[in-house]
Every structure is written in structure tokens, then in C-alpha cells.
Amino acid sequence: MYQYNDFDSAFLAERNRQFRAQVGRRIDGSLTEDEFRPLRLMNGLYLQLHAYMLRVAIPYGTLSSAQMDKLALLAEKWDKGYGHFTTRQNIQYNWPKLNDVPDMLDALAEVNLHAIQTSGNTIRNVTADHFAGASADEVADPRPVAELIRQWSTDHPEFQALPRKFKIAVSGARDNDRAVIMAHDIGLYIVENDAGEVGYQLVVGGGLGRTPMIGKVLKDFIRQDDLLAYLEATVSVWNLLGRRDNKYKARIKITVHEHGIEEIRRRVEDRFALIRPTFGGFDVALLKEIEAFFANPEFTSAPVDAYTAAYDADPLFRSWADANLSAHKNDDYAIVTISLKKHGETPGDASAAQMRAMAELARQYGHDELRISHEQNVILPHVHKSHLPAIYAALKEQDLHTANIGLISDIIACPGMDYCALATARSIPVAQQIATRFDELKLEHDIGHLQIKISGCINACGHHHVGHIGILGLDRAGVENYQITLGGDATNTAAIGQRVGPGFAYDEIVPAIERTVRGYLDLREDENETFIETFNRVGLAPFKAYIYPEAQANAA
Template sequence: MYVYDEHDRQMAVERVAQFRDQTERALAGELAEDEFLPLRLQNGLYVQRLAPMLRICVPYGMLRSVQLRRLARITRDYDKGYAHFTTRQNIQLNWPNLEDVPDILAELAEVEMHSNQTSGNCIRNTTTDQFSGVQSDELTDPRPYCEIIRQWSTFHPEFAYLPRKFKVAVNASEKTDRAAIQVHDIGLQIVRNEAGELGFRVHVGGGLGRTPMVAPVIREFLPELDLLTYLESVLRVYNRYGRRDNKFKARIKILVKALTPEGFAEKVEAEWAHIKDSPSRLTPEAIDRIKSYFTEPAYAILDNATELLAQQRFENRGFDQWLKYNVDVHKKPGYAIVSLTMKKTGTPPGDVTDRQLEQIADLADEYSFGEVRVTHEQNVVLADVRQDRLLELWQEIVPMGFGTANLNMLTDIICCPGGDFCALANAKSIPVADAIQRRFDNLEFLYDLGEIDLNISGCMNACGHHHVGNIGVLGVDKKGEEFYQVSLGGASQHDATIGKILGPSFARDDMPDVIAKIIDVYVNKRTEEESFLDTYRRVGIDPFKERVYA
């Protein structure tokens, strides 16, 4: 992963000093709230329902064990002893004191971390597939391109005050899209053209929130070296034509729809013609320099542990289930990709204690070259585990609460903090997730159902990505009462679709029964090989509606 150079370290220290001064002036009354607001937002600091919230950047989801241990100590010393993994691969503190935030940022800078541009109308953390660099089907490792975009976009003066927040994702796998690129402002799919040259298929204008949209393709092939100049052209067009009079219509997706994808692409191409050969154009040397940070760890030469694993699986059914659902194929013989699920029943999705952060750091050092990845689904990945140590790892993580073999199952719920913390939320998310997990706390039944994405958001901002859940749940307010709207058929992979609203909303206590009725329809209507999404797409929404509202 990327390691700070002297320039990065100096910039981080100066940024902390700058924000310390701004915070002190705000606390002294020398900065009005409306003056402090954009300054604190671009340092990741929100004012939430009960306390400030600090969002800490985890570039493309990568963390070293030393950083995990520092995060653990910060949550213990400055917060209430736990933090929260977000759907943008970041981590949040929900209870810091405003006066302590500069000290927290100073401690983060010591381990090459920051909270720059995790909020505000700027380019946010660039995300990618949590299996990047270790999966066998990707065209190339996308993380260097994420780092290039991060360095280019951080503190870029032209993009510090965009019409609205801006999110970019990069994917390199041809089979899967764990980065959900088509519901981002810009989504980049790494591809090769007919000549075998590496480049990007560019999607622009996706997003969730009040007006969910799947991003159209505005360029089928962008040469690798033109990445930054083309992205800059997109941002320039957005900065020039994006609406600033209405924040609900200010996202780039609204502009793309208004101009049409073809019209928007024409403006981008016209802008790009002026700057495509500018000094901002990438060079092979610049790309190779960033790639040099993403070298492979010291893999051992191993034989596949097929016979050993077969014997261990036969002797231990729990281990067998965990291997099947939480362990993926690695590009290196003898290694495996392990997902630690943070969704044990009774645990709010994404929440992690200071002690668990330290345990994850120990696991990273012992089993995965000292590194972990945070996932879009609010789980954690050990990317480089020896197959002959998988049983040992599983036996260690089960008591920690990381070994529940429910990855991608109904109870592996994506969930925002909701009304328990967020001032924007219309309803609580965590109690709904908890009730559904308890209702379906039977792994054998979950395995029979197969993969089902259930996503919960507490408001239309859609931090829980409910629009692209196979089953989506949205908290709504009805005359001061919390209700929940259900949508079906959403997806965030290469076949990305926005879910359709089932009908009128439901009271919180009804939600487990509502989900159970939806599942009943699926079980009764499916064919032997169909997933939930397959069945929904075949039979449509009406059978589900009839059952739920009967």
C-alpha cells in the first residue's frame, strides 16, 4: 500500500495545524458557525444528533496494523470505545469532543492517516474492490489508479467547492463489481481495447439519494495515460454547468440527465480537447512510481493445501461452512482471501470496539502481512492467508465474533447509523437490522436462501445504499413517527439496477414479518438454481406486493 513521502508528511502536519487554529477560533467565537462549517466538513467533522462525528479516511479501504492499533487507542481515549466502518470504506467516530479533534488528527498523522475531504462538496475517498491485487480475474491492480486519483484530487483548488459532494470508484474485475461503480458520480471499469491496451470504460452520473440513477457510459475506452485529464474535463463541465441554486438538484447525475448522456459527453470531449496534452497528462514513469508502492508481499512458495483442507472440512462442519461462504480464491497458489464478518447477531452492522480493532491488528500481523481491507459491505478482509493456517485462523476468530459464516447472506446487512446518531435521519436503522438478524438467525436456512443483499438507510441520503439492495429498507417520517419503506430488485454489480418501491411503508415492529413474507414468496416461486434477484426479475413485484399487503 502507499507509504507517505516527506511531502505527504509535511502536508499532513500543516493541515492539522491549520485546522487546530480554525477550531480554536471557532470555540472562541471568532469564527461564526457558517464560516466554520465548510472548514470542518472538509476535515471530516460533522455535528450529529448527540455529538460531533469524525469521519476518518481509509484510502481504497487499506489499513496497516499500526494504524488499526492507533485507531483503537483513539476510540478508547477520545471516544466511547468503539467506531463504525462505513459503506465508503472509511471509519467514523461518533462521540469525539470538538476541542479534541485537532489532537485526534495529529495522532492520525503520525501513522499516515487523515480525514481530509471525507465530507464537504469535494471529491471524497476513492474506493475499489476489497479483493484488489489478490483476485485472479482482474485485468490489473486498480489500487494504484485510486492512489493517483487521491493525490490529484486532494486539495485540488478547482474542485474544493463543487456544487455537491463527488464520489469516484474503480473496478478491475470482469466478473464482479464489488465497488458498485455504476452508482457513483464517476465509475471507472478497467478494460482492454482490441489492441490489448489498458484503459477505462467511463461511467458518469450515477448515485443514490433522492434521485437514484445508474450511471451511463460516456466513453467506452479511455487510454490509461489520459485518466486525469479526462476526469478533470468531467469535473470542469460539472463545475460550470452543475446547479448551485438547489442542493437537491446539484449532483452530477441531475446534470447528465438534463443534458442527456450524449450531450454531457460532447461537452466533456470539447473540454478535453483543450487539456488532453497538458502537463496533467500521466506518463508511464508516473504510473510506475505509484505502482512501485503496491508490490506483492513476501509470499511463500506453497502447494495447494487441497487434501489437508478436505480432511479438515470433513471433520468440522462449522469450518466447512465458513470456508464455503467467507473464504475466496487467491491468485497465489496456497493462499486464500478471508472475510471477517462484522455482522454477528446482536452487533450493529459495521460497529467495531477498540479491543476488536486491536484483535484485527494482531490477526493481520499473524496471518496477512500486517494489512487488512475495509469493505463496501462494512466487513474486514485479510487478503493473504496461507491455506494451511485457515483452520487455526477460524478457531481464533470465532470467539472474537468475526467468524459468522453469513457473508452475502440475508443477515450480512449493510446499515447506516441512522437515527441513533445522525441528525439527518428520519428513522433508526440499527434496531431494524437487529430485529431482522434475530428473526433469521439460522445459518442452515440462510444457506438454503442463498445470497440476498439487504440494505437499510435511515433517510433519503441513502448511506445504507438501500436503492441497490435486493431488498432495500428506507426509514421515513410520518407525522413524527418512524416508518419504513421497502424496495425490491436493486443490484450494484455489473447488472446494476435501482429497486422498485413495494408500496406503503410499515411500522418498525412489523419489519421482521414483512421481510419474512417477502422471503416466503421467493421460496415458493423460485426454481432450483435461482437467486432471490433472479426470481424477482422473472416474476416481478406483484406476487410480493400481494403477499405482503394481503
């Protein structure tokens, strides 16, 4: 894991000192809110519906135990005892006081964490595949290059006042995208060319929100020593071309759409040719240095009998193992996904006690590493299988043993109108009720792999466009109303879901989702055909008949 050097620590300390002074000047009246707002946003501080909200970056989703312990401390000392993990590998605290925020940032700095550029019109927290360095299907660990990009983009003088926010994600597994690469302003896949050299495929202009778009390939193969110059050229071209007259048209997806990918490519190549000579190789040397921090842990070799014995003897453990474990590149190891989606609870929330328990498990059994997924769960990426029964028992004590990864209750939900000042409807209670409903129906495991994603406004923080079932909460004439989309796909075969028809009131949305899912159970060829496979085979029309039975009856 990356460790700050003296420069990094000094940089962060200075930045925190500046922000403390800025907060002081806002409170003593020297700064107006208009002057203060962009400054606080650059440091991750929002003002939401009921309180301030501090968004802390978890770069490329990677945390040490000590860092997780610190997140727990912040939750306890300056918040209401919990934190909310987000779809962009951040953690949000919903109740800080303005006066306390500088102390919170200083506490985070003690463990190399910060909130810089988690908001504002800047390059945001760089996200990555949460199985990075652990799964067998990647060309290379995406985290070193994500760290390189974090360093390059932090306080980059050219990119502090961009037309709009800018989100970059990296995956090392081109054919098994777990990082929603195709829905980012820039998505990078680490790839190998025919000569066996490792480089990057760059996808540009993806994004969700008001105008959802799937990214387009800007360049198929970028050499490692060209990457930063190519990124800089791309962001630079958009920085000049991007629409500043209309914030709804400011994202790079619109720029690419309006100018065409060919024209953008031509401009980027020109800019790249101009600036490439100024990158003298320092970036490549730095990447090598960073890579050393992400070396594999020393995997232990030991019998896995304890695991197989528990698997055979305990059906609850078996159910959890089947749902929450993923294949590790070392056969004696497993990747453990800890569900933050207990039925009826808030997706992505963890209490301070739960955070500490997970940190302790990572310390004891997981080579001191944790990950946060964009799906709002926590991952122990390197666990020897012999430790799985002990981990399961410990998780159970903290109510963290829900066996539902990839299932219908493993729902992504944005904070929605329960917290967010931008929201037009609530998301969290809808997620809670859907999870509870299908748990009570005992259908979850029969339904199998199904991703529901819920956003409480058109900005789509809950990724509803790429949910197999997407739910968008809107305000229709002063009443919450929920639109359903079907057929979205967040992977490398990315697709935007199709809207099924008129929306549903708050008390109608859960029954409508149940009808959708019962439709799937009727329509699927057999139990091996997943929801998305059935949708892709039969299309929208048969589902509509289930979702709107009255319309069907009227037409008959």
C-alpha cells in the same frame, strides 16, 4: 501499500496544524459557526444528533496492521471503545469532543491516515474493489490509480467548492463489480482494449439518494496517460454546469440527465482537448511510482493439508469457510472476509479489541494487509490456506467468526436516527432484528445469497435502492415508517429496486421482510435459484401477494 513521501507527510502535518488553529479560533470566538462549519466538514468533522462525528478516510479500503491498530487507539482513547465502518470505506467515530479532534488527526497522521475531504462539496474518499490485488478476475489492481486520483483530488484548487459532493470508485473487474461502480458520480472500470492495452471505461452520473440513477458510459476506453486530464475535464464541466440553485439537483447525475449524455460528452471532449496538453506526463510517471507500492506480496508455497483436514473434521469451520472465503488468484491462498455482522449486533461496528485482533491476524498471517468493504466487513486479502484454521480460532475468541457473508444477515445499514442528524428513522435496530429473526428461524443458509440494504433516510447511505431487498426508513406524520423495494442490484448489472407498495410501521417491518423471504422460498424454482434470480424471473407482482396478504384477501 502506498507510503507517504516527505511531501505527503509535510502536507498533512500543515493541514492538521491549520485545522488545529481553526478549532482554536472557533473556541475563542474568532470564527462563527457559519465560518467554521465548511472548514470542519472539509476535515471530516460533523455535528450529529448526540455528539460530533469524525469520519476518517480509508483510501480505497486498504489498511496496514499499524493503521488498524491506530484506529483502535482512537476508539479507545477519544471515543467509546468502538468505531463504525461505513459504506464508503471510511470509519466513523461517534463521540469525539471538539477539543480532542486535532489530537486525533495528529495521531492518524502518524500512520498516513487523514480525514481530509471525507465531507463537504469536494471529491470524497476514492473507493475501490475490496478484493483488489487478490482476486483472479481483475485486469489490474485498481488501487494505484485510486491513489493517483486521491493525490490529484486532495486540495485540488478547482474542486474545493463544487456544486455538491463527488464520489469516485474504481474496479479492476469489469464483469464482477464489487465496488458499486454504476452508482457513483464517476465510476472507473479498468479494461483492456482489442490491442491489449490497459485503460479505463468511465461511467458517469450514477448515484442513489433522492433521485437514484444508474451511471452511463461517458467513454469506453481512456488511455492511461489521458486519465487524469479526462477526469479533470469531466469534473470541470460539471463544476460549471452543475445546479447551485437547488442542492437536490446539484449532483452530476442530474446534470447528465438534464443535458443528456451526448451534450456532456461533447463538452468534456472540448475541455479535454484544451487541458490535455497541460498534463505533461508527470501523472503517468507518478502512477508508475505508485504501482511499485502495490506489488504482490511474496506468496509462500506450502502444503494446504491443515486447511483440508480442518474442513473435513470441523463442520463449524466448514460452514465459515464456505460462507466467508473467496477464491484468490493464487490457488494456495484464500481471501478471508471477516463478518462485522454478528446476529443482533450493529452492522459495521468493531470494538478496539476486535480491531487489534484483526490487525494482529493480518500481521501474523495476512502479509500485513486489511481491507474494509463497502459492505461494512473487514477482509484479509492474502491468506495462505494452511493458516485458515488458526485464523478461525482467533476470530472465534473475538466473536468475529460469524459465517454469513452474502447471506440475509450480512446487512448494510446506515447509522440512521440512532446517530445521524439527517435521518428520518432508525436503521440499526431494524438490521439487528432481521438478522436475529432469520438466525432464530434457522433459514439463513437455505435462503442463500440475499442482500438487504437499509437506509434511515432518502439520502440512501445504506444503498437501499440497490439491495435485493431495500428498506427505506421515513418519518410519516411523526412515526417511523419503512418502505420496501425489491430487485435492486449493486453489481455491473446494476438496477434500482422497485417499491412494493405502502410502507410498514417499525414493529411491522420485520414480519413484512419475513413474508417477502417466505414468498421467495415458495416462488423459487429450486434451491439453486437465488432471490434476485427469482425476482428477475417472476417480477414484483407475486411478491406483493406475500407482502400484503390482506389486500390479496380483500381482492379475492
